[in-house]
Amino acid sequence: MAEAHQAVAFQFTVTPEGIDLQMSHQALTEIYLSGMRSWKKRIIRLKNSVITGVYPASPSSWLFVVIAILATMYTRSDPSMGLIAKIQEHLPVSTQCQAVVSAVLFSTMLWLLLIFTMRLCLKQLLSYHRWMFEQHGKMSNTTKVWVALVRIFSGRKPLLYSYQGSLPNLPVPAIKDTVKRYLESVRPLMDDTKYERMTKLAEEFESSLGNRLQWYLKLKALWASNYVSDWWEEYIYLRGRSPIMVNSNYYGMDFLYVTPTPIQAARAGNSIHAFFLYRRKLNKEEIKPVSTVIPLCAAQCERMFNTTRTPGEETGKETDMDTHIDTHFDTVQHWQDSDYIVVYHRGRYFRLRVYQAGRLLSPREIEFQIQRILDDPSPPCKGEAKLGALTAGDRIPWAKARMKYFSSGVNKRSLDCIEKAAFFVALDDDEQGMMGDDPAASLDRYAKSLLHGKCYDRWFDKSFSVVYYKNGKNGINAEHSWADAPVLSHLWEFTLAFDSFQLGYNAEGHCKGDVDSSLPRPQKLSWEIPPECEEQISQSLAVAQALADDVDFHVFPFQDFGKGKIKKCRVSPDAFIQMALQLAYYRDQKRFCLTYEASMTRLFREGRTETVRSCTNESRAFVQAFDDAHAACAILYQAADHQLLYRLAMTGAGIDRHLFCLYVVSKYLGVESPFLKEVLSEPWRLSTSQTPVQLSEMFDPVNHPEYVSPGGGFGPVADDGYGVSYCVVGDCMINFHISCKRSCPVTDTHKFGAQIRKALHDLLQLLSPTQKEPSKVEESRPEVKKDL
Structure with a gap:
């Protein structure tokens, strides 16, 4: 009960002489300073809202x-x-x-x-x-x-949100344009019979039901700030009833070649401090708006901290968007502020306050508190050790367990503590990173650890969880519904850079500065888990473990060349990589497939992502003609013109979000569209995304070329497909993260990785003799970032 006494501000007893009141001056001082800090934040928010409002x-x-x-x-x-x-x-x-x-x-x-x-x-x-x-x-x-x-x-x-009121709304494309582009995108994937059938379905849709659905969609576009984003968040993420671990969450890695300190607590001290410095900048809106030539929407930044996804129980008979009536689904909850984090270590959860007397703890003090948790010998409560598995399994059992066992008493207080925390921290006893005699295998293990861990040592519902390993390596796991990867990668790059180049460590590897040893100890959370709940935890863990065991990962840095040599071939790096992926996939599977390449729509208010369908008629012709070097080279410059496709996607003329929203409208109206149903049921067997590097000015690639991160990755989208994330780092490196399912007999990440390496070399060799040939494809200006 030691943690309970720390929360007592005053005590009183009734005596014959009257009430004996004993005040705790330390607690009252803390309340006063906490209140002052809260009012300062309110004043800052009010001032910023005025400045942003008149911008x-x-x-x-x-x-x-x-x-x-x-x-x-x-x-x-x-x-x-x-x-x-x-x-x-x-x-x-x-x-x-x-x-x-x-x-x-x-x-x-x-x-x-x-x-x-x-x-x-x-x-x-x-x-x-x-x-x-x-x-x-x-x-x-x-x-x-x-x-x-x-x-x-x-x-x-400008402040971070200064441009929000001036950003244009996402336009609704014309039905005929979307249908035309869709038919062009599926032509390389269908034979004449199938294509003719799909063309008839499309024409029938365009001439009849499509116009009616389009009218409702235009009405929504006039009323809402973005006609896609709220439905995208709800139907693609929050209504999903399968585990979000692997299926939705994604991860980001630490530096590839260096570990700033081998001391686990010290690494946590510096980076946790850096996270809260970023949050302070975020609250004050001091972060410069991200822009290409024009600013990008910053709405996703609002829910970065103090946010969690809470499960909802499905009450309809179906589990997809057909049940939009009388249905409860997951919700994203955000709180204005939180002065603590929750730390998981060896089956126990701790509440660690990072503010003391109104000030942010120094890195050395946070290290001291983390070390206290590492040294704490107390065992976990009954049922506590694997409690996090509830967030890793199916959503409906988690929703029912949350309502039944965590809606009152000590369990509710502890769960509220986790959900309202600024973010979640996991202290792992394992060592990860590129190390040992087999660095490739160690990177694969590192990726799997970040994506799912042991299936119970992460809180997958939190907006993001930071993992610190025993050897000083770290990484991040993020929930996807509240924002897309570029938003979190901006925070992650800031934290990595500030940790290493601004805060630093002393000669022994500890955080710099002094420590106040009188700091109150981190508070261990208490739980009362009944046997029935333990049984549900075990069931959720079994589901999650089977999913985790089925995921195969291969992570490798490609260092033979990078964007420097690619640009000399007068092809954009992204187009070059996408063509290499098409060639590699065809060699691996002996067929072409529907390919998802993520682009952004943040040029518009509350924009998120759009799909670039990278498998085109031109890319298919290029792959098929590859053995004829002269013909293949000529076709490649046409095939690489998918730059035009993602420019269209970025400017609101994409295909898939428009068709998705039309399908949602059709379900609300209770009408069936064979065309839309078939479109949305097509599997993405090759799902790709580029991880953007946004804060290159904080790194020094000349003096510190070893401080590079390989980016991050995600799980496979289709059971028989690949998930590929790539990160172009400087002029000489491209990092790849490949995932698939072991249960599929026709996919293998290492085999596909070898095909990607070969395809990259083959493309460079193909284009090198023709570097002086005028290119029909120009790089985008500026190079466009992709979203996970």
């Missing part, structure tokens, strides 16, 4: 407008054309003040009108996307004027 103007511009209007009044001119006099007639104030008050009111209205006009102009400017389709290095006069106007209307020193 691209500034609050001080109001004073300038007022002074200008008052100055013109004293020169006996009326810039309001009689409006100030009209306002003055209706003011219930004294005659002496009427003129000044009416002028101030008019100035305020004029200022608000100017802000509205500027934001409208900026929104129109940000809706211009023709610059993406222009030839690299050749900017039209229209685009030059546009760039100048964007700079004028963008204001100075």
Whole structure:
């Protein structure tokens, strides 16, 4: 019961002489400082909301407008054309003040009108996307004027969310355009008979039901800020009833070649401190908005910390989007603030406060507290050790167990503690990373550990969980519904860089600074797990373990060449890699497949992802003609024009999100579409994504080339397919993460990895003799980031 006493602020007893009140000054001081910190945050949020609300103007511009209007009044001119006099007639104030008050009111209205006009102009400017389709290095006069106007209307020193109100809404493509592009995308995958049948279904849909569904979708686009995102989050993520471990969550790795310190607690001390520094910047909106040429939507950043996914119990008869009535599904819960994290170690959960007396603990103090947890000899409570397996198994059993066993008492308090924590930390006794006599196998084990661990030593519902290994390596596991990978990778890159280059370690490998040994010990959470709940934990663990055992991973850094040599071939690195993947897959499977390449739609408000269908008629022709070097080289430049496809996807002219939303509308209307049903049932046997490198300025590839991260990866999307994540690092490295299922007899990650290496070399050899040949394909300007 030691942890209970730490929470007592005061005690009182009734005596014959009266009430004996014993106050704890330390606790009251902590309450006061915590309250002050909370009020400071509220004031900062209020100030930022005002600054963001008037952007691209500034609050001080109001004073300038007022002074200008008052100055013109004293020169006996009326810039309001009689409006100030009209306002003055209706003011219930004294005659002496009427003129000044009416002028101030008019100035305020004029200022608000100017802000509205500027934001409208900026929104129109940000809706211009023709610059993406222009030839690299050749900017039209229209685009030059546009760039100048964007700079004028963008204001100075924007906050993180300054552009949110000025971003355009995602447009709804025309039905005929989407259907046309869809038929083009499936042509290389179908024989003449199947294609003719699909064409008839598409034409029938376009001429009848499609127009009705499109009308509802346009109505939603007028009302909602984004016609895709809320349905995408709900139906693709939150309504899923299968385990989110492996199927949805993804991971990110530590540095590949270096470990800043071999001391587990020290690594945790520095990086946890860095996480909270990032959160402080996030709360103050001091993080610079991510942009290409124009800013990207930052809405996903809001739920990065203090967020968890809570399970919902399905009450309908089906488990897909057919049951949109009387159905409970998972929800994403976000809290404004949390001054602690939850740490898991050897079957026990600890609440670790990272603020003391209103200040953030230093890295050395966090290391001290983490070491206390590592040294704590107490055993886990009955049923506690594998409790996390509930978040790894099917969602319905977890929802039922949560409602039955965790809705009151000590279990509810402990569960609330986990769910409201800033994020989750797991301290592993294993050693991971690239090491030993077989570095390739060690990277594969490292990937599996981050993706699923032991299936009970992560809390997969948290927005992200950070894993610290015994040898000082770390990694991150992220829940997918609240945001896409580039948002979290920005945080991860910041943390890795700040940990190593800003905070650093002393000669012994410990965090720098002093420690206050009087810090209260981390609080061990208490649980009362009944036997029935333990049985459910075991069942969930069995489901999760079977899923984890079935996942095969292969991670390898490709260092023979990188984007430096690829660009000399006058092909974009992403197009080059995608063509290599098509060639490798055909060699591996002797067929072509529907290929998913993730792109983003964050040029629009609340945008998330869109699909680029990378297997095209041109890529198929290139693969089939590969043995004829001259013909293959000519076709490759056409095949690599999938840059056009993801530019279309980025600018709202994608295929799959539009068809997905049409399908959702059809289900709400209770109508069946054979065309849409068949489209959404097609398996993505090759699912690919590029992990973006966003904070390259925080790293020094010249002086510290060893400080590179291999990025991250995800599980296979189809039972008989591959998941491929790749990260282009500098000019000389491409990292690949390949996943598949061991239960499928026709897939093998190591075999496919070997095919990818061979395909990359073959493509470079094919293109090297033709580097002087004019390319029909230009790189995008700038290089576009992909989303997981």
